[in-house]
Amino acid sequence: xxxxxxxxxxxxxxxxxxxxxxxxxxxxxxxxxxxxxxxxxxxxxxxxxxxxxxxxxxxxxxxxxxxxxxxxxxxxxxxxxxxxxxxxxxxxxxxxxxxxxxxxxxxxxxxxxxxxxxxxxxxxxxxxxxxxxxxxxxxxxxxxxxxxxxxxxxxxxxxxxxxxxxxxxxxxxxxxxxxxxxxxxxxxxxxxxxxxxxxxxxxxxxxxxxxxxxxxxxxxxxxxxxxxxxxxxxxxxxxxxxxxxxxxxxxxxxxxxxxxxxxxxxxxxxxxxxxxxxxxxxxxxxxxxxxxxxxxxxxxxxxxxxxxxxxxxxxxxxxxxxx
Amino acid sequence: xxxxxxxxxxxxxxxxxxxxxxxxxxxxxxxxxxxxxxxxxxxxxxxxxxxxxxxxxxxxxxxxxxxxxxxxxxxxxxxxxxxxxxxxxxxxxxxxxxxxxxxxxxxxxxxxxxxxxxxxxxxxxxxxxxxxxxxxxxxxxxxxxxxxxxxxxxxxxxxxxxxxxxxxxxxxxxxxxxxxxxxxxxxxxxxxxxxxxxxxxxxxxxxxxxxxxxxxxxxxxxxxxxxxxxxxxxxxxxxxxxxxxxxxxxxxxxxxxxxxxxxxxxxxxxxxxxxxxxxxxxxxxxxxxxxxxxxxxxxxxxxxxxxxxxxxxxxxxxxxxxxx
Numbered sequence: 149x150x151x152x153x154x155x156x157x158x159x160x161x162x163x164x165x166x167x168x169x170x171x172x173x174x175x176x177x178x179x180x181x182x183x184x185x186x187x188x189x190x191x192x193x194x195x196x197x198x199x200x201x202x203x204x205x206x207x208x209x210x211x212x213x214x215x216x217x218x219x220x221x222x223x224x225x226x227x228x229x230x231x232x233x234x235x236x237x238x239x240x241x242x243x244x245x246x247x248x249x250x251x252x253x254x255x256x257x258x259x260x261x262x263x264x265x266x267x268x269x270x271x272x273x274x275x276x277x278x279x280x281x282x283x284x285x286x287x288x289x290x291x292x293x294x295x296x297x298x299x300x301x302x303x304x305x306x307x308x309x310x311x312x313x314x315x316x317x318x319x320x321x322x323x324x325x326x327x328x329x330x331x332x333x334x335x336x337x338x339x340x341x342x343x344x345x346x347x348x349x350x351x352x353x354x355x356x357x358x359x360x361x362x363x364x365x366x367x368x369x370x371x372x373x374x375x376x377x378x379x380x381x382x383x384x385x386x387x388x389x390x391x392x393x394x395x396x397x398x399x400x401x402x403x404x405x406x407x408x409x410x411x412x413x414x415x416x417x418x419x420x421x422x423x424x425x426x427x428x429x430x431x432x433x434x435x436x437x438x439x440x441x442x443x444x445x446x447x448x449x450x451x452x453x454x455x456x457x458x459x460x461x462x463x464x465x466x467x468x469x470x471x
Numbered sequence: 472x473x474x475x476x477x478x479x480x481x482x483x484x485x486x487x488x489x490x491x492x493x494x495x496x497x498x499x500x501x502x503x504x505x506x507x508x509x510x511x512x513x514x515x516x517x518x519x520x521x522x523x524x525x526x527x528x529x530x531x532x533x534x535x536x537x538x539x540x541x542x543x544x545x546x547x548x549x550x551x552x553x554x555x556x557x558x559x560x561x562x563x564x565x566x567x568x569x570x571x572x573x574x575x576x577x578x579x580x581x582x583x584x585x586x587x588x589x590x591x592x593x594x595x596x597x598x599x600x601x602x603x604x605x606x607x608x609x610x611x612x613x614x615x616x617x618x619x620x621x622x623x624x625x626x627x628x629x630x631x632x633x634x635x636x637x638x639x640x641x642x643x644x645x646x647x648x649x650x651x652x653x654x655x656x657x658x659x660x661x662x663x664x665x666x667x668x669x670x671x672x673x674x675x676x677x678x679x680x681x682x683x684x685x686x687x688x689x690x691x692x693x694x695x696x697x698x699x700x701x702x703x704x705x706x707x708x709x710x711x712x713x714x715x716x717x718x719x720x721x722x723x724x725x726x727x728x729x730x731x732x733x734x735x736x737x738x739x740x741x742x743x744x745x746x747x748x749x750x751x752x753x754x755x756x757x758x759x760x761x762x763x764x765x766x767x768x769x770x771x772x773x774x775x776x777x778x779x780x781x782x783x784x785x786x787x788x789x790x791x792x793x794x795x
Contacts (some may be wrong), residue, residue, distance in 0.1 A: 364531075366573040373527055373568075374588040374639060375561030384587050388578045463578055464623040 225435035245420030252343035260351025268359025286349025358390030399455035482539035497703035510694030565640035571632035630661035702758035709782030
C-alpha cells in the first residue's frame, strides 16, 4: 500500500509539472497583460520599466522557470487587479465554492443512490418510473435554465428563498461558512439544488444500473437462500458491490463541480471561485488565471487520489493486485 | 419409514414470458426421507434447477409456482408468505449453487458472509459467531480455518470456495440441502473429494440432500435413489442401482449410453439425437418422442406413470431389463 501511495504521489507531481507548463504557455498566448496594468498615457520609459519589473521582456522559458521557482516557494504572485497575493485571494473565495459544491454533490449522492437502487430493485413499479422520469429531466434541462426557473418560482413568485448572495456567515478557522446559519442555509439551498439536479440524475442512473445487474447475481440468490432479509441483501451485499462506479463518478463530479460551477455561481451571484475566474479572464489578470488553473488541476489530482484509495478499501481484489 | 421429511405433489412452476409460457416444472411429485440422499438428473434445461429453486421459494419473476404442494415436515410451503419462507430458508432448508466463483460476494470477507448468514436467524455475539464459523469451516475441510476466516473469496481456490459455500449452507443445521450441480465447475479430482465429504457430512448431521446434476456418474456414487427429469417432468425414478442397471425409460438409457466410461476406447460416444425441446413449445404427448428410438403413434398421447416396487417410469414402451 505504501509503495502504491508513493508511486501515485510521484505520478501526481509529474502531472502537476505538465499542467503548470501547459497553463503558463496557454495564458501567455492569450494576450499582453501590460496594457491592463498601466494606463495608456504613461511615458514609454515607465512602460518599459514596468515590463522589466514583471519580467515580461525575458524569453518564455526564463519566465516559466521563474514562475516555477516562485510556485515551489508557495508564491503564486500578486493579482494585477486586486493587488493582493493570489493565494490569499483564491483561498478567501474557496470556502464559498467548497460548501456549495459539497452540498450539491453530497446531496445528489445521498438522495440519488437510494432512489436509483430502489428503481433498480423494482424496475416495473410506478414509483420507479417516476424516479426515472425525474432523472431524464435532470439530464435534459440546462443548468442555467433550472437556476433561473428556481429563482422565478421560489424567490420571485413565492418569496420563500433569497435569489442570491451567501447570507449570514460564521467564522470558523479564519474562513467564512454559510451553512452554519439558518439564513446562510436558505441562501445555499437554491444554488445547491440547481447544481445537484444533473448529478442526482447521474447517481440515479448509476445506482439503478448497478442494482439491476447485482440483483440477478448468484451471490444475491445465495444470500437469499441463507434466509437473509431483503434489506440485509441490499444493504449488506449489494451496496458495497455497486459502490465502485458510484465513488468514481462522485469524485469526478466533485472535482468538476468545484472547478466549473461558474454558471450557477454567476446566476445566484454566489461569491465563489467561478465568479473570480470569470472576472480575472475579462481583466486579463494573469496570475489569478494561472493560479486558479493550477489549483483546479491540483484538486482533480487529489480527489482522484482519494478515489483510488477508496477503491482499495471497497474492493479487496484491487488491493491484492497492488501488493 | 416414518413420515417423509419432504413431500412434493404435482408441483408446477411456469415462466410467463412474452414468447409464451415455459413449463419448466410440470407436475413433479416425489418424497424425501430424513437424511436421505436423492439424485435429480437431467440435461440442461430439463427443469431440475427450477425444481430446486421452487423448493426454497426462490423462483424469480417471470416464473412462479402455479400449482402443487411442497410439504416440509408436514408444513405447506406453497403460498407461504415471503417473510415466513425467509425464516425457513437457511434454517430448515439450504441451497448450494453451481459456480463457486460467483456464489460468494467478492467484496466481503468469508467471516462477514458467515456472520450475515447466522445473523439472519439468531443474534449471537461476535465471538460465538466466529467460533461457529471456524467450526463449520473446519468441518468442510478447510485447513487453518481460523486464519482463513478474514480472507476474501478470491483468495480461495475454486474447490475451497465451494467448501465455504457448503459450510455456509450447513451453518444453521438445515433439515435439507438442495445442491445444484455443486461440483460441475470443479476439477475432477476436487469433485471426487467434495462428493465424498458431502456424503459424510450429511450422514453425520442427518441432513437430507437433493443432489441436482447432469452427471449420472457423480450421482450414482452418492445417491440412494435417483429421479430422471426431462422437459419439466420426472420420467423415471427408483433406487439408483436398479435404475442404472436396468433403465426402463429410453431417455435414461440414452443418458447412460452417453457416459464416456461405457464406450470402448477409440469409439465414438453414443448420443441422444436432437436437443431437449423448448419448454415453451413442448411436443404433444410424451415430450421425448421426437428423439426416442422406440416412439410410435401412441407416443402422441401423454403416458401415465407406471409404478412398481419402488420404481416408476413414464413411458408407453418401457425397456425390459435395460435392453435397447
